[in-house]
Amino acid sequence: MIGPHAVLGRLDDEPEHTAAERRFIVRSGDGDRTFLARLPRPDTDPTRWAIEAEGARRLSIPGLLPVGEVGGGPAELPWCTAPYVPALPLPAALRAHGGPLPGPVVQALGAALARTLATAHAQGVTHAGLSPAAVLLTADGPRLSCFGAVRAAAPDGEHRSGLPGLDSGSLAPEQAAGGRPRPPGDVYALGAVLAYAATGHTVPERDELPSFLREPVTACLSRDPARRPQAHQLFSHPEPAAHAATVLDTATPSPIPLPASVVVALAHQSAQLLAAELPVTASRTRH
Numbered sequence: 001m002i003g004p005h006a007v008l009g010r011l012d013d014e015p016e017h018t019a020a021e022r023r024f025i026v027r028s029g030d031g032d033r034t035f036l037a038r039l040p041r042p043d044t045d046p047t048r049w050a051i052e053a054e055g056a057r058r059l060s061i062p063g064l065l066p067v068g069e070v071g072g073g074p075a076e077l078p079w080c081t082a083p084y085v086p087a088l089p090l091p092a093a094l095r096a097h098g099g100p101l102p103g104p105v106v107q108a109l110g111a112a113l114a115r116t117l118a119t120a121h122a123q124g125v126t127h128a129g130l131s132p133a134a135v136l137l138t139a140d141g142p143r144l145s146c147f148g149a150v151r152a153a154a155p156d157g158e159h160r161s162g163l164p165g166l167d168s169g170s171l172a173p174e175q176a177a178g179g180r181p182r183p184p185g186d187v188y189a190l191g192a193v194l195a196y197a198a199t200g201h202t203v204p205e206r207d208e209l210p211s212f213l214r215e216p217v218t219a220c221l222s223r224d225p226a227r228r229p230q231a232h233q234l235f236s237h238p239e240p241a242a243h244a245a246t247v248l249d250t251a252t253p254s255p256i257p258l259p260a261s262v263v264v265a266l267a268h269q270s271a272q273l274l275a276a277e278l279p280v281t282a283s284r285t286r287h
Contacts, residue, residue, distance in 0.1 A: 054147025191220025
């Protein structure tokens with residue numbers, strides 16, 4: 001059980017070593033509602049994680065995984081929930097597809113993530129947790145989880161390089177050195193995520209990247225934060241692919257063209273949940 005919710009399974013088929021939190025699919029005690037529940041890793045500070053979860057609960061940013069309930073107490077780890085929709089973490093999507101995602105998918109993913117970050121930054125919010133494992137692909141567009149992972153890992157002024165739950169390839173150099181997470185760090189992480197989606201790893205050689213990604217990803221991954229573009233400047237020009245989008249096309253998340261293999265994996269996840277039996281608890285056996 002996670003709080004009052006019965007665990008149906010993990011979101012990740014293979015627990016991601018670089019994921020900043022543990023994610024489970026859970027069902028309410030009455031069996032009527034399904035949620036995505038998240039908990040801190042056992043090797044991280046639960047108090048700092050809970051502070052970030054509570055901060056995320058107050059936000060309403062399209063593309064950011066919403067937090068509906070935050071729970072926990074002295075006798076249990078903190079946890080939070082979001083409404084469940086079938087979702088695959090980006091690494092799981094690449095496994096389902098058998099390798100890097102097609103160019104049009106990466107383009108649309110980049111536009112959607114840049115839009116979410118641009119909206120957050122305009123509100124004075126730094127995500128500080130973007131990595132491949134933090135990106136959840138759904139039929140309605142990507143959702144960003146792991147809000148505040150960098151802040152939760154260690155306070156400003158302490159080195160964060162190599163800490164549990166932080167993907168070294170997505171962690172901006174200034175944040176690794178203990179700097180306060182700011183928007184340029186999100187942009188660095190965005191470059192790493194798009195490199196991963198297109199090549200399978202976060203630090204590729206420039207020539208490994210598709211031509212349409214070489215300039216923006218190289219700019220995002222600049223070691224100098226001042227040389228990185230702002231999120232709203234990315235993908236703001238027409239791309240040759242039919243499905244390409246601009247950062248500010250719409251104020252709400254929109255679907256991206258998912259490969260058939262990923263759609264099948266999402267459908268399989270949904271079917272498994274429909275077939276899952278809710279564990280019997282004492283409260284459910286009373287008449």
